[in-house]
Amino acid sequence: MEVYGFYGVSGSGKSSKALLLAHRMGIPAIIDDGLLILHGQKIAGVSAKYELNRIAAIKRAIFFDSEHAQRVRAAITANAIDKLLVLGTSLNMIDRIVDVLELPRPIRWIAIDEVATAKEIQYARYIRHTEGQHVIPVPKIEVERNLLSKWVGKAQSVFAGGKSAIGETTVVFPPFQLGRVTIRESCIRDIVYRSCCQVEGLSSIRKVVVNPRDGHVTVHVRLAYGKHLMAVCRKIQYHICAAFERMQLYSLYPPQIVMDDLRVPERLIEHEDTP
Secondary structure, three states: OEEHHHHHHOOOHHHHHHHHHHHHHHOOEEEEEOOOEEEEEEEEEOOHHHHHOOHHHHHHOOOOOOHHHHHHHHHHHHHHOOOOEEEOOHHHHHHHHHOOOOOOOOOOOEHHOOOOOHHHHHHHHHHHHHHEEEEEEHHHHHHHOHHHHOHEEEEEEEEEEOOOOOOEEEEOOOOHOOOOOOOOOOHHHHHHHHHHHOOOOOEEEEEEOOOOOOOOOEEEEEOOOOOOOOHHHHHHHHHHHHHHHHHOOOOOOEEEEEEEEOOOHHHHHHHHOOO
16 A cells, blocks of 8 residues: 655644545545545545644544544455555654554655645645634535534535546635634734834834735835845734744735835935035
8 A cells, every 4th residue: 555644733724625635646545633544535534624623633643542443444455456545744753643443654755745836835824823624525415414404514616627526625714713813903913013013124104904804914114224134024924824824823925025115314315515
């Protein structure tokens, strides 16, 4: 059997990309959050998304329960699966899953940023943290058999190109997500202003624009003359991202810095005007 490891931080969009990646690589089966999925259909296991708290969800995802692991091992053998894509938040997590299920070591590791753009990853993480959406790469009807309908959101077909559908993903709202969290744009702007107030070379922040679709931030600034402008812009990006991480909000993609103006000392202006 050939095993492939597909990894990325929680909420980065792995489950959304798993069916398409497996199709492109000719891999018939997927292990994702406690489920064994074959040709887009669940055939064994229980999803971690069904658990009532985060600890139970983690245990389910790594097959901590021996009976759960045994059922999945048996299904892999019974279906003569020769290629398998194993999803995890890290290489260590995938290694643990492989050990528990008594599978061969992965012959190739694939990071989420190899199949998704930076904006797609950022948007997926934003939606996870603000709306609590999780994706299960199986049809909605199968999810509804196991979850209360109020936890189940929309279903979305996955296409391999053109109009050829290869499977379906289902959006769910697990109980361990503890409801929906919304961050107001005014709050984001305040964080940006406060995090940058001590950056040397920054004269003032003129405007902060928040993209409502993906939460991406654009900061319009006035910089001071005589400083390395690129270095100042990088410091502004760093301070903003660090503030978001420190406050345990969503992980912010480095904001775009737009220099609208340059503050030049009056003595230099007077010198240039002197004949």
